Amino acid sequence: MRLKELSKKPALVEVQLDDEDTVKEYGEPLSFMTWDRVPLDVFTKLASVNQTNLGEVVDIVRLLILDDEGREVMSADQVLPPHVLIKAIAKIVERLGN
Numbered sequence: 001m002r003l004k005e006l007s008k009k010p011a012l013v014e015v016q017l018d019d020e021d022t023v024k025e026y027g028e029p030l031s032f033m034t035w036d037r038v039p040l041d042v043f044t045k046l047a048s049v050n051q052t053n054l055g056e057v058v059d060i061v062r063l064l065i066l067d068d069e070g071r072e073v074m075s076a077d078q079v080l081p082p083h084v085l086i087k088a089i090a091k092i093v094e095r096l097g098n
Contacts (some may be wrong), residue, residue: 010035014069015095017087021044030084034092046096061089073079 013036016067038046045060062074065088074080080088 008037010037010039012036012066012068015088015091017084017091018086022087032056032088033068033070034064034095035066038064038096058085059087061092064092 012033014031015034016029016031022030042060042063045063049056049060062072065073065080067073074085079085
């Protein structure tokens with residue numbers, strides 16, 4: 001198979017935070033969208049980030065926590081609760097590892 005056959009434009013996929021604590025707190029799973037494959041500019045940033053610096057990780061991963069239209073959920077004045085953000089980051093990292 002040629003690599004060209006695997007190359008395609010990233011598509012949005014839904015990710016759910018459906019752990020017991022989240023469902024208990026919010027009454028249902030929380031969901032967000034992300035890309036099925038990491039855009040090249042984001043991949044480059046991820047490859048060079050110092051993973052011990054949580055601020056850098058958040059700055060990059062926020063590019064992957066999206067709404068249904070592919071827009072970033074977080075901005076300068078819109079942020080997620082810290083415990084939800086950490087769970088979303090863990091889901092993103094888990095997806096990148098597969």
